[in-house]
Amino acid sequence: MSQRPAAPPIRIEADYLLETASDPRKVAETMAGEQSSGTFVPVPGETPELKARSAARVERLEVLDDSVAAPSLPTTAAVDPARLRRARVTLSWPIENLGPSLPNLLATVAGNLFELRPITGLRLLDIRLPQPFADAYPGPRFGIGGTRRLAGVEDRPIIGTIVKPSVGFGPEETAALVRTLCEGGIDFIKDDELQADGPHCPFDERARAVMRVVNDHAERTGKKVMVAFNLTGEIDQMRRRHDLVRDLGGTCVMASLNSVGLVGMIALARTSELPIHAHRNGWGYLARHPLLGWSYVAWQKIWRLAGADHMHVNGLDNKFSEDDDSVVASARTCLTPLFPDKPCLAMPVFSSGQTVRQAPGTYAALGSTDLIVTAGGGIVAHPGGPGEGVAALRQAWEAAVAGIPLAHHARTHPALAQALEGAA
Ligand SMILES: O=C(COP(=O)(O)O)[C@H](O)[C@H](O)COP(=O)(O)O
Ligand SMILES: [Mg+2]
Known part of the structure; x- marks a missing residue:
């Protein structure tokens, strides 16, 4: 008997405008890691299975051709202004990480990542919320x-x-x-x-x-x-x-x-x-x-x-x-x-x-x-x-x-x- 394949996990998506003097792809991966299962070092238990289940993903990354003369935000990292670039980044998370909870959504999509050292600019541009959020909250009653x-x-x-x-x-x-x-x-x-x-x-x-x-x-x-x-x-x-x-x-x-x-x-x-x-x-x-x-x-x-x-x-x-x-x-x-x-x-x-x-x-x-x-x-x-x-x-x-x-x-x-x- 063939079993029906499990439905793909429902994901939350967020778009960001990122500025960094580091490799934008690497920084986007750091954002995804820090905001889900990873931290600054590999830790025991962060198995490939756990990552497959819980890690945030970089869904899209587009490096923009904006010219950036100086870092928009201060950081303790050494910044080479010649390497500053901006990118549009989309991250996604499985809803299982947090459940359909607005307060916890903020910690996930708009939490620590604004403070990450290699980042000299980060703006949350849009969020796409899956249906369980619609079911969990009243929305405007009037x-x-x-x-x-x-x-x-x-x-x-x-x-x-x-x-x-x-x-x-x-x-x-x-x-x-x-x-x-x-x-x-x-x-x-x-x-x-x-x-x-x-x-x-x-x-x-x-x-x-x-x-x-x-x-x-x-x-x-x-x-x-x-x-x-x-x-x-x-x-x-x-x-x-x-x-x-x-x-x-x-x-x-x-x-x-x-x-x-x-x-x-x-x-x-x-x-x-x-x-x-x-x-x-x-x-x-x-x-x-x-x-x-x-x-x-x-x-x-x-x-x-x-x-x-x-x-x-x-x-x-x-x-x-x-x-x-x-x-x-x-x-x-x-x-x-x-x-x-x-x-x-x-x-x-x-x-x-x-x-x-x-x-x-x-x-x-x-x-x-x-x-x-x-x-x-x-x-x-x-x-x-x-x-x-x-x-x-x-x-x-x-x-x-x-x-x-x-x-x-x-x-x-x-x-x-x-x-x-x-x-x-
Ligand atoms: O008191 C006023 C306007 O007074 P006035 O009409 O005398 O300027 C409002 O609090 C803000 O302007 C709101 O602005 P926003 O829409 O940005 O929240
Ligand atoms: Mg007022």
Whole structure:
């Protein structure tokens, strides 16, 4: 009787941009060894059978013809600048090494390897996760459709803002601004990530004061504005704050991903009954150097699978250092399915120095209305006040989606005209 051959082991793949003055193939082999069964010397027990079962593999290696004048990162190795080269490397691991576990995936694909001595640059460009990961995690519970349903916005971008000043207002001052924004026709409001649970603006009091205004507005108009309350904290605190927001009739919570960490996010998402607005503050230390850290394409996959419904992607012509092409690639990747049967789409959140001016370019580049725009200063600093700021941003997006130039639309829309005259 012939036995059916065993199915080949399911593997995880990761792509890297590598820079080294050593032989790139050898360095890729070192990366694979260090991140799986090997270490700096052969050890007893690392048999050919064990390696066949557990070793990471170099699947692909392409040496690039980039010219590299100096090492991108410091190292204690002697580096001959003339020998510096960059390569695109794909490694793979059998899923049996770790199981379908996101926290352990990080140690495997983004662990010690950034520190290896012969490496003078290493960036994680992409990850491909096999089906067991899709089965093990919830992904976004609300995503685009659920967010649109709760915000009552069907076929246009969700127009949002951030409470500004970021910190300093107490609960009643925050609620007063929220009232003005609701009356101006806003769809979405978020706490700034700096606003937490300090004695000047305690979380519970803020949530109660804001939800009184939001619920009152909803009763009068039928529109419930979505407010993302920043519940970032320890797991028990986040759960308690989530329950309070839910009980008050709120429809969204926000967490700072790098603060709560992957385990905090997974714990929150497994029980959350509200969409999770994921703020990426700290992203700069993971990504700003082009030869270190993460690409957003790889990074956001982890958080979407963990359960993020809205992912921050920065914005065009932003106040930070990221160029527009990178922002657009980040937004598009949030709208690209993760798995064939489990797309895990998250709503991209455009933020950072956003005003009416970026609306046409953003729409043209994304080619979709599935986005949240959060303009803080860009709404609140409108010369006519925050209510007019909301009107102006809505008008700018109406024009952008209809293909009408902003200046033309502004002729019949004074709020937009005023915004175009000033910074906001
Ligand atoms: O407070 C703001 C923006 O305020 P403003 O609209 O006044 O600039 C946001 O925290 C970051 O800009 C987020 O950026 P990212 O999308 O990169 O996370
Ligand atoms: Mg902020």
